Amino acid sequence: MRNIAYCLFLVLVLSACKKEQEIITPEIEVPVTTFTLTFENVMKAHNFFQSGTTDLIQLEERKTYTFVAGVGMHLSFVTMLLESNDLFYGFEDKGIALYDENGVALTGDITSEVRLWDAGIAINEITDKGNRKTSRQRALHSEIREDDVIQLVDSLKDDLVYPRPDSTIRLSLEHDGNNQFILTIENISSDEFLNSTLSPGVFAIHQQNKQLFKAGEKAPSGFDAMADNGDNAVLWAQVSEETGFTSIIGTGVYIVHKEGNPIFTNGEQDRGQGLETLAEYGNPEILHNVLKADSTFPEVGLFNDPIGNDVLNLGGKLVPGDRYEFSFNANPGDYVSIASMLVETNDLFFAFAEGGLELFPLGLPLNGEVTNKIQLWDSGTESNEFPGAGCFQPLRNGAKESTDEHGVVQPVNDAFIYPAISDLVRVTIKSEN
Numbered sequence: 001m002r003n004i005a006y007c008l009f010l011v012l013v014l015s016a017c018k019k020e021q022e023i024i025t026p027e028i029e030v031p032v033t034t035f036t037l038t039f040e041n042v043m044k045a046h047n048f049f050q051s052g053t054t055d056l057i058q059l060e061e062r063k064t065y066t067f068v069a070g071v072g073m074h075l076s077f078v079t080m081l082l083e084s085n086d087l088f089y090g091f092e093d094k095g096i097a098l099y100d101e102n103g104v105a106l107t108g109d110i111t112s113e114v115r116l117w118d119a120g121i122a123i124n125e126i127t128d129k130g131n132r133k134t135s136r137q138r139a140l141h142s143e144i145r146e147d148d149v150i151q152l153v154d155s156l157k158d159d160l161v162y163p164r165p166d167s168t169i170r171l172s173l174e175h176d177g178n179n180q181f182i183l184t185i186e187n188i189s190s191d192e193f194l195n196s197t198l199s200p201g202v203f204a205i206h207q208q209n210k211q212l213f214k215a216g217e218k219a220p221s222g223f224d225a226m227a228d229n230g231d232n233a234v235l236w237a238q239v240s241e242e243t244g245f246t247s248i249i250g251t252g253v254y255i256v257h258k259e260g261n262p263i264f265t266n267g268e269q270d271r272g273q274g275l276e277t278l279a280e281y282g283n284p285e286i287l288h289n290v291l292k293a294d295s296t297f298p299e300v301g302l303f304n305d306p307i308g309n310d311v312l313n314l315g316g317k318l319v320p321g322d323r324y325e326f327s328f329n330a331n332p333g334d335y336v337s338i339a340s341m342l343v344e345t346n347d348l349f350f351a352f353a354e355g356g357l358e359l360f361p362l363g364l365p366l367n368g369e370v371t372n373k374i375q376l377w378d379s380g381t382e383s384n385e386f387p388g389a390g391c392f393q394p395l396r397n398g399a400k401e402s403t404d405e406h407g408v409v410q411p412v413n414d415a416f417i418y419p420a421i422s423d424l425v426r427v428t429i430k431s432e433n
């Protein structure tokens with residue numbers, strides 16, 4: 001229902017005339033303006049948190065790859081066995097869990113997790129000697145296509161003998177005690193079983209429900225070029241496109257106010273009114289109650305009812321693609337301030353610049369996109385970790401005690417890289433009266 005209220009607005013007319021002249025004070029009715037603010041999560045729901053390429057690895061060579069991963073994340077990789085038609089190494093198709101249920105990182109020799117897969121692209125031939133050069137394979141592939149699905153070589157119904165993974169490749173993991181891993185891939189193949197180079201490949205860090213490939217399905221198109229001539233460029237283009245930071249956004253609080261900073265002051269410590277809980281856990285209740293208790297603020301509210309495809313129903317939190325919409329009344333001279341957590345961080349929140357958003361610039365009600373007025377703030381109450389992977393961040397913190405930052409509220413300024421604000425949220429405001 002359209003909310004229209006009216007108030008009396010006194011216009012004071014200052015007279016330059018003589019004192020005894022009567023001051024005219026006409027009463028003019030000025031309608032209260034209703035604003036609707038839309039706060040949208042525009043992040044891409046990436047399949048992979050991090051990814052990278054692996055090199056061509058010759059006999060007796062070893063290569064290392066560094067990546068960051070948080071509790072709950074999995075590692076997948078793919079490298080073709082060049083002395084074959086379309087065989088490749090990987091883990092089980094869901095990847096391997098990088099941490100156990102107690103949050104302990106997987107380290108040491110993980111070769112026993114490696115599987116030899118058939119990409120289903122080419123008919124397999126004997127792989128015992130070095131007569132399956134990639135140049136010849138290309139010709140074979142163009143004529144004979146297996147046109148089948150990815151499956152473990154163990155389940156193939158042919159008479160060929162395939163080398164065990166641990167006779168050809170060795171993988172190990174190191175962990176720095178925080179969230180950085182080093183993966184080592186070593187080519188240990190020999191004439192005894194199969195002497196083969198490992199093709200340039202791809203690795204990816206992802207959640208449990210994401211995969212680099214799927215058993216029983218056709219190989220992704222990039223597998224073709226890898227099987228043909230060890231070219232990982234097509235697969236890498238796909239994987240890197242699907243890689244990046246993504247996050248839900250916490251339920252938030254809004255407040256209409258006059259000039260000033262009702263929620264925080266740039267460069268000063270958090271006031272202890274609930275911003276810490278909002279910024280660290282995405283819970284705005286305490287801050288909302290504190291602001292609501294102050295009768296000088298007639299318009300204080302929560303935004304916690306996403307519009308869109310919130311099938312996950314994460315307690316009102318905002319998944320990529322969804323938006324909040326909320327309305328409030330305001331008069332000339334009013335500002336609006338908001339605060340809402342970027343959940344895949346320790347204590348970062350979205351807010352307008354200090355002092356809020358001016359709702360009547362030049363006396364006219366504000367309309368249009370205001371994303372460029374939004375900043376990502378650090379509440380200074382918890383030490384920052386790698387965005388999306390830190391063990392004290394809400395989706396991974398379990399019962400762990402976080403580290404107090406003893407800092408001040410300020411625009412985020414740490415060692416990590418964050419997407420541009422316009423790649424995280426889109427904020428628009430619409431007025432009517």
Ligand SMILES: [Ca+2]
Nearest residue numbers: 118120122124
């Ligand atoms: Ca095959």
Ligand SMILES: [Ca+2]
Nearest residue numbers: 347380382384
């Ligand atoms: Ca912080």
Ligand SMILES: [Ca+2]
Nearest residue numbers: 280381382404
């Ligand atoms: Ca804290």
